[in-house]
Amino acid sequence: MLSVPNWSEGRHPQVEELAREAMAAAGVQIHFNEADPDHNRIVTAFSGNTNQVRAALFQLCDTLLPLIDLTTHTGAHPRIGALDVCPFVLQQQDGMTETDALAYVEAIASAFAEMYQVPVLLYEKSERGRHAKDLPTLRKGGFEAVQGKEIPADFGPNRPHPRWGVTVMGLRDPLLAVNAVLPIEQYELAHTLARVIRNARDADPRFHGIRAIATRLPEQCVSQVSMNFTKPDETSVNEVVQWLASRGAKVLRVELIGVVRESDLAKGSVLDYRPEQIVAP
Known part of the structure; x- marks a missing residue:
């Protein structure tokens, strides 16, 4: 468990x-x-x-x-x-x-x-x-x-x-909790992109089941698009991060919060993770 x-x-x-x-x-x-x-x-x-x-x-x-x-x-x-x-x-x-x-x-x-x-x-x-x-x-x-x-x-x-x-x-089913980290001055862009993902999550298969919010982190001088991939078998972290970049986001790193299944790594090669975060299916 x-x-x-x-x-x-x-x-x-x-x-x-x-x-x-x-x-x-x-x-x-x-x-x-x-x-x-x-x-x-x-x-x-x-x-x-x-x-x-x-x-x-x-x-x-x-x-x-x-x-x-x-x-x-x-x-x-x-x-x-x-x-x-x-x-x-x-x-x-x-x-x-x-x-x-x-x-x-x-x-x-x-x-x-x-x-x-x-x-x-x-x-x-x-x-x-x-x-x-x-x-x-x-x-x-x-x-x-x-x-x-x-x-x-x-x-x-x-x-x-x-x-x-x-x-x-x-x-619950497995999910991926992911933070796309952007410069702090891109917070407004992060907010806009998170809203686009939320609004398109039912219609656009790239964003199916993704919950997204934007946050500003002044202690770390960054902003984030924080996403929960609730249907990781159907979506790709790599593809979503590429989409963020195509909309002008300067993605500094992509944090994995919590755990990831080994089967998710092929579509999540951009994730910054440690070996102990990989769990059994």
């Missing part, structure tokens, strides 16, 4: 070290562990057997949640919770059916909500028909938009936690 929890803390000086220690204590394979001060976010990714993955997640919760207070949190990345989104991805080696995996994720969601008193919204394959299933819709308006409102929680309280907000959790 693979999990890629995203946490709303990227400025604590020891956050990466603390997260790595928490994951290592559970015995999982660590694929990714990077904080970003502009986004004020750390993305973790790890895999292992179901007991190890569950243990790693709760170790991380005990370690990172006390560091986070969304009432004072600022950052470039959209967020609705301290543990903002927690996807699980079933791998072929797990020997589980999708039905078993869905039950596994629901058990974790229930335990998390009860332990930390944070409402959980199930998304993607786990969503039960009670609310939207896609992350952008569930997270629209961020933490501030849900204050004082009832939440159609699948687990936990029906109001957001005062410091930790709401967590989105569920089983």
Whole structure:
């Protein structure tokens, strides 16, 4: 089982070290562990057997949640919770059916909500028909938009936690999280290109299933077109980056956030990645 929890803390000086220690204590394979001060976010990714993955997640919760207070949190990345989104991805080696995996994720969601008193919204394959299933819709308006409102929680309280907000959790298919990094002075162009991709994602096969936003990162003096390739078997990172360049973008590098399957690398040769980010299908 693979999990890629995203946490709303990227400025604590020891956050990466603390997260790595928490994951290592559970015995999982660590694929990714990077904080970003502009986004004020750390993305973790790890895999292992179901007991190890569950243990790693709760170790991380005990370690990172006390560091986070969304009432004072600022950052470039959209967020609705301290543990903002927690996807699980079933791998072929797990020997589980999708039905078993869905039950596994629901058990974790229930335990998390009860332990930390944070409402959980199930998304993607786990969503039960009670609310939207896609992350952008569930997270629209961020933490501030849900204050004082009832939440159609699948687990936990029906109001957001005062410091930790709401967590989105569920089983999903593999995706690629990619940042095309541009000079900071090209932020307006990045914004325009991200909008074009969003508007064309249903009609243009090059952009099928791609979610895109633009961000400005002043600490790093760059801007980004941040993209989630939700249908990586049907789209090409290389082709999209070539399109960005053809529209005037000066692409400095193409970051992979999280993990990649080996089968995605042929169409993603422009990606900047490390060997540990490659995961089993």
